[in-house]
Each structure stands twice: as structure tokens, then as C-alpha cells.
Amino acid sequence: MLTLHDNLGSGNAYKVRLILSHLSKPFRRIEYDVTTGETRTPAFLGINPNGRIPTLVFEDGRVLVESNAILFYLATDTEYLPDDAFVRAQALQWMFFEQYSHESFIAVARYWRHFIWDEVAASPERMQTLNEKMEKGRNALAVMDAHLKDNPFFVGSSYSVADIALYAYTHVADEGGFDLTPYRHIRDWLARVAEQPGHVSITKSEFES
Amino acid sequence: MLTLHDNLGSGNAYKVRLILSHLSKPFRRIEYDVTTGETRTPAFLGINPNGRIPTLVFEDGRVLVESNAILFYLATDTEYLPDDAFVRAQALQWMFFEQYSHESFIAVARYWRHFIWDEVAASPERMQTLNEKMEKGRNALAVMDAHLKDNPFFVGSSYSVADIALYAYTHVADEGGFDLTPYRHIRDWLARVAEQPGHVSITKSEFES
Numbered sequence: 001m002l003t004l005h006d007n008l009g010s011g012n013a014y015k016v017r018l019i020l021s022h023l024s025k026p027f028r029r030i031e032y033d034v035t036t037g038e039t040r041t042p043a044f045l046g047i048n049p050n051g052r053i054p055t056l057v058f059e060d061g062r063v064l065v066e067s068n069a070i071l072f073y074l075a076t077d078t079e080y081l082p083d084d085a086f087v088r089a090q091a092l093q094w095m096f097f098e099q100y101s102h103e104s105f106i107a108v109a110r111y112w113r114h115f116i117w118d119e120v121a122a123s124p125e126r127m128q129t130l131n132e133k134m135e136k137g138r139n140a141l142a143v144m145d146a147h148l149k150d151n152p153f154f155v156g157s158s159y160s161v162a163d164i165a166l167y168a169y170t171h172v173a174d175e176g177g178f179d180l181t182p183y184r185h186i187r188d189w190l191a192r193v194a195e196q197p198g199h200v201s202i203t204k205s206e207f208e209s
Numbered sequence: 210m211l212t213l214h215d216n217l218g219s220g221n222a223y224k225v226r227l228i229l230s231h232l233s234k235p236f237r238r239i240e241y242d243v244t245t246g247e248t249r250t251p252a253f254l255g256i257n258p259n260g261r262i263p264t265l266v267f268e269d270g271r272v273l274v275e276s277n278a279i280l281f282y283l284a285t286d287t288e289y290l291p292d293d294a295f296v297r298a299q300a301l302q303w304m305f306f307e308q309y310s311h312e313s314f315i316a317v318a319r320y321w322r323h324f325i326w327d328e329v330a331a332s333p334e335r336m337q338t339l340n341e342k343m344e345k346g347r348n349a350l351a352v353m354d355a356h357l358k359d360n361p362f363f364v365g366s367s368y369s370v371a372d373i374a375l376y377a378y379t380h381v382a383d384e385g386g387f388d389l390t391p392y393r394h395i396r397d398w399l400a401r402v403a404e405q406p407g408h409v410s411i412t413k414s415e416f417e418s
Binding site: 103 | 278279304334352355
């Protein structure tokens with residue numbers, strides 16, 4: 001059985017739980033507290049030298065890290081990865097956009113507000129950085145909303161790994177202080193994603209049975 | 210002919226020039242000054258709504274952005290993209306590592322020191338942020354060096370898109386204030402990359418003929 005080194009609060013880890021659920025693949029979860037250094041122990045660094053969850057370990061011991069690389073691999077030869085080479089590259093384009101222009105602002109704002117707020121609020125410098133991240137996060141949301149105005153999903157005409165990657169932190173962006181009200185196309189798309197067969201919520205923790 | 214919306218100082222854009230050179234594909238370059246907002250004009254945002262170079266435009270008008278997605282697409286069905294699905298996922302793993310844990314520290318430190326130093330040096334907050342980025346950048350270099358201790362290239366046993374992605378900003382890390390002397394395996398790997406057929410330097414600007 002697959003082993004997912006996991007954290008229920010992490011949108012990056014949720015991406016992996018979501019695709020595994022779509023694919024009806026059983027897996028066991030090992031939960032880590034990322035706020036107390038549990039992913040920086042020598043034992044965990046032996047599994048992932050970059051010290052991050054999600055980390056997926058296969059039955060034969062092979063290890064894959066980076067949420068979007070895991071998504072791409074698990075989706076290979078399934079309906080969740082586009083067949084056409086150019087559309088597949090467009091999916092990767094949105095997945096790199098997600099990590100560089102979206103996650104680093106929206107996920108970090110959420111983490112600061114939702115998980116370590118007291119520490120952030122006590123620092124004027126971090127509050128200013130938070131405001132800068134909020135502005136860049138809103139820019140990412142605007143890029144997404146404009147694209148979704150004319151497209152039901154991010155690439156091709158159906159739900160794919162690109163949607164899973166972008167859904168993970170967008171659907172909890174309110175926890176980072178983002179108001180999604182102005183982004184009507186994003187809100188409609190969030191509803192379409194949640195209707196997909198096998199969809200599970202970010203809080204679902206039982207998967208083995 | 211392909212059109213690359215480009216910037217000679219950008220490692221992300223260099224990745225695209227490098228793979229096109231390996232593949233002996235002619236292309237024309239349009240140079241943008243990223244420090245003066247040339248990639249934020251309405252005309253350019255019409256091509257790439259996220260306002261970034263590199264942006265690649267194909268003869269039929271299709272557009273692809275995000276350097277590593279472009280690399281992946283151009284390398285499809287060539288020796289630069291691994292055939293095996295798991296090895297290909299490992300290449301993507303390193304490419305996502307590059308954008309999230311390497312580029313955002315090493316490339317940004319280089320940009321700050323090399324292109325907008327006066328502005329950064331005048332701000333104690335930005336100098337502190339720079340020091341934090343340097344520390345995280347050194348962490349990325351340590352992860353790479355440990356991996357290269359036992360591997361000639363990042364995935365499989367040959368040069369691939371993963372090496373191109375990581376070479377781009379690592380080989381100019383000194384311009385960001387990083388001393389590569391302690392990273393012997395990285396230095397040996399940089400030399401192996403520079404020996405690949407079709408290798409070009411980041412400063413080469415003439416490609417059309």
C-alpha cells in the first residue's frame with residue numbers, strides 16, 4: 001500500500017489525497033506537525049532531504065516528492081492527465097503558475113493567519129510582508145478568474161491535474177483573508193470541482209478502508 | 210519560426226534558449242527590460258496575462274508560458290525528456306523544487322544584487338530579507354550537492370530537462386552572492402552540463418541564423 005507523509009492542514013498534501021481518492025487508490029497516512037519541526041528530523045530528512053510534506057512512498061520503497069510532480073505521476077494514463085502533448089504542457093504551465101505565483105502568496109498568507117497568527121501579528125515587518133503577499137495573491141486570483149471566464153476548467157474541456165493543483169489552496173483562500181466574492185468565475189469553478197466523482201474535503205482523514 | 214519573448218539576464222528565459230539550441234531549433238528573440246515594466250504593458254499582458262518572460266509563441270499563434278512547462282513540451286520525444294514515467298516524474302520533482310525552493314531564493318538574491326542593488330541596499334528590511342533568502346538558497350544548494358554526490362545528473366543517468374532547469378540559476382549563483390566553493394559535486398556537474406552538445410552561454414543573443 002502507498003504511504004503518504006501528510007499534513008491535514010496542507011493544501012499541497014490535500015492535492016495527493018484528492019487524486020488518490022479520485023482514482024480509488026487506498027493509502028495510509030502518517031500525519032506530521034509542520035509547525036514543530038517534525039519534517040526536519042534526521043529520520044524524515046532521510047526520506048525527503050528537502051524536509052517537506054507531501055512525500056509519497058511506494059510499496060517498493062521508491063519515493064516521490066513535490067505535490068505537483070506526484071499529481072502528474074499518479075494521473076499518468078488516467079482521465080486526469082491530458083493525452084495531447086500541448087494540452088499536457090498547458091496543465092504543467094498552470095501547475096508551475098500555482099507553485100510560483102499562487103501558493104507562495106495565498107498558501108503562505110493562509111498559513112500565517114490560520115496557523116501562526118500571534119507570531120505574525122507581533123511583527124510589523126511580517127504584517128507588511130503579509131500585505132504584499134495579499135496583493136500578489138489577488139493578482140493570481142485575477143489571472144485565474146479571467147481564464148475561467150471562457151473555460152470551464154483550466155485546460156482542455158475537462159477536469160484535470162491543473163484543476164486539482166489550483167483548487168487546493170484556492171478553496172480555502174478565505175482562511176488567508178482573501179474574499180472570493182469578486183471572483184465569480186472562480187466561485188463557479190470551485191463548485192464544478194467539488195462535484196467531481198470521488199471528491200473529498202480537505203479535512204477528511206480516513207482513507208485506508 | 211518560434212518567437213521567444215525573452216530577457217538575456219533571466220535564467221528562466223535562458224532555459225528556453227538552451228533547449229532550443231540543443232535541439233537546433235531556430236527562433237527569433239524579442240528582448241524585454243523587466244526592470245522598467247515592459248512585461249506589464251497591455252500589449253504584453255494580452256500575450257501572457259501573468260506578465261512574465263519567457264513566453265513562447267508558436268507559428269500558429271499558440272502561446273506557452275512558465276519556463277519549466279516550456280522545457281517539458283519542447284523536450285517531448287527527444288533525449289532530453291526521460292521515457293520512463295517514474296523518471297519523468299522525478300524530473301518534474303526537481304523542476305518544481307527548482308521553482309519553489311531554489312529560484313525564489315537564488316534567482317531573487319541574484320536579481321537584487323545584480324540588477325537593483327542600490328534600491329535593496331537602501332532598505333534595512335530588504336537586506337534582512339536578502340539574508341533569509343541567502344540561507345534558504347544555501348539549503349537548496351546543499352540538497353543538490355548531496356544528490357549529485359552519487360548521481361552524474363539529476364535523474365536517470367543522462368542530461369535532461371531537470372539539469373537544464375537547475376543549471377540556469379545555479380551557474381550564475383555567484384552573481385547572487387553565493388560561493389559555490391563548498392559544493393564540489395555541484396561544480397563538477399556544472400562542468401558536465403557545459404560540455405553537452407549544443408550548449409550555449411546565458412549571454413549568447415544571436416540565434417536566428
